[in-house]
Amino acid sequence: MSAQPTRITHLIGHQPWPGVAERTSPVFNPATGEQTGVLDLASAALVDEVVDQASVAAKLWGRTSLTRRARVLFAFRELLNQHKQEIAELITAEHGKVTSDALGEVTRGLEVVEFACGIPHLLKGGYSENVSTKVDAYSILQPLGVVGVISPFNFPAMVPMWFVPIAIACGNAVVLKPSEKDPSAVNAIAELWARAGLPHHVLNVVHGDKEAVDALLDNPTVKAVSFVGSTPIAQYVYERGTSAGKRVQALGGAKNHMLVLGDADLDLAADAAVSAGYGSAGERCMAISVVVALEGIADDLVAKIAERTRTLRTGDGSKGCDMGPVITSQARDRIAGYIDAGVGAGASLVVDGRQDAFDGGPDGYFVGPTLFDHVGTDMSIYLDEIFGPVLSVVRVSSFDEGLALINASPYGNGTAIFTNDGGAARRFQTEVEVGMIGINVPVPVPMAFYSFGGWKASLFGDSHAHGIEGVHFFTRTKAVTQRWLDPSHGGLQLGFPQNT
Structure with missing residues (x-):
């Protein structure tokens, strides 16, 4: 008999919310389809109440010395490093990605914490x-x-840690609204902040849906909002937030291309395409979803990608599979619909992920890695962000045609080029209209001391995540001009000066 779903609720001032939610949302294990949790959804009134409490905490925390703030960050860093395996397992249980991938996610978030220290x-x-x-x-x-x-x-x-550590380090209080589909990892991380000595109400986790989002965007006490999600919702968040007078950085969707030139190492390129296309079941805004191959090497490259794709085992991410499920049954069905559409439009279906034997529960949300060749730029599998394990190969006759194809995309999040020609790589990085570029690197997510963000419809607002742009986003600058007409004397103090 299945266990009773666990109640998951808000963490406000380091404490679980004691109230009774008027609305709840189920949380599932995507590998089995089993409901594992019941999530409390916040009302707009509760969000406003939490913001008021955070406002009081922000005044005190903002006046806390930089030294003491940094000590909390260092303590949190140590706790997160100690508990990263447990957090990774929570991610696998609710998101579905394989545990090694989940552990990598936590580690990349840890890099931002170290930057904020x-x-x-x-x-x-x-x-x-x-x-x-x-x-x-x-x-x-x-x-x-x-x-x-x-x-x-x-x-x-990882995404909450792109923003929260820097916002807190800069002296702000944070109201964090995670996804309602996989909320437990955020709650576990928030508990580590409490153990690190972060004062009450400096970080508050409020679970919810559109009602909670709108309440954050509309509340005048909230001065800035960071968002990551699909492009239509990112645009909505940006427009509603800025109309309410807030700073908003809203990172949207993507359709990332990988250009493979004739001089590239095709084994390296094939490994990269499979890893970047199917990692996390393609549910990454930095996933490679389009391989742009020069005609002279396209047949060989597609054969190598197909060979590797067929070796992947899809199933329960906690049991050593290569690729886990997608997040919901609706996502699975939508991805299958795109595969149907690609076949109907005349693309060559080289590997059909719908036909895989899945190593997971019969009710899991599985779709296997799928590979299309001879994809046209007018097809929905090319135009739309599928957000699933579907990799499309588009053939071009030249570098210029491939570059023009990438620049014609409405998205500009990430891209990559595979080549051994330094001149071609330099021209690519100069002329491509994309925010994050990999040269023989398929998933060019910047290190924490640089900033993450795309161009065009992949970003709304002018600030990227983490790095020095993150510091600027979460602070305001004052310019002070001063003149002292008479010197002052502070008295004798022979003791060694200390930071407090």
Whole structure:
């Protein structure tokens, strides 16, 4: 007999919410189809109440010294490193990605935490002495107050950590609304923040759906919102948030291309295409979904990709499979519909993921890795972000045709080129209209001290995630001009100075 679904609720001021939710949402294990949790959904009134509590905490936390803030960050970093395996297993249980992939997600989030540990250096500002006679000028960076973070299902740990550690390090209080599909990892991470010594109400986790999102976007006390999700929703979040006077960084969808030139190492390119196309069941905004192959090498490349694709085992991500399920039964059916549409449009179906034998529960949300060749640019499998394990090969006659194809896409999130020609690679990085570029690297997610974000319909707003752009997003700058007419004397102090 199946276990009774576990109640999952908000964490407000480090404590589970004691109320009774008017609305709830089921949480499933995608590998079995079994309901494992019942999630409380926040009302707009509850969101507003939490924001009010966070506002009080933000005033105190924003006046806390940089040294003490950094100590909390360091303590959190150690706890997260100690418990990353447990968090990875929570991700696998609710998202479905294989545990090794989930562990990699937590590790990449940990890199942002480590970046945020350097917040005393990152918030130094600037200073100019004697800009006029006995006049000095300097700049200071101050927190915004309360900020909101709305994170997606596909990276339930990493994406919140793109924003939350930097926002907290900068002195803000955060109201975090994770995806309702896989909420437990965020709750576990929030508990580690409490153990690290973060004051009450500086981080609050509020679970919910559109009602909670709209409440964050509309509340005037929330000064900024970070969002990651599909392009239509990103545009909605950006427009509604900015119309309410907020800063908004809204990272949207993608259709990432990988251009393979004739001089490329085809074994390396095939490995990269399979890894980047089918990792996390294709549910990555940085997934490669289109391989753009020059005609001279396309047959060989497709054969190598197909050979590797057929070796992959799809099933329960906790049991050593190569690829796990997709997030919901609706996602599975939608992806299968795109495969049907590709066949109907005349693309060559080289590997059919609908026919796989799956190593998981009979009710799991499985669709196997799928490979199309001879895909036309007017087909839905090319135009739409499928967000599943469907890889399309488009053939071109030249570098210029491939570059033009990529630049014609309405998206500009990530792209890659595989070549041994340094000149071609340099021209590609200069001329391609995409925010993140890989040269012989298929998933070019920047390290934490750089910033993550795309161009065109892949980003709404002008700030990218983490790195120095993240620090700027979560702070306001003041420029101060000062003149002191008489020197002052602070008295004798012979003890060694200490930071407090």
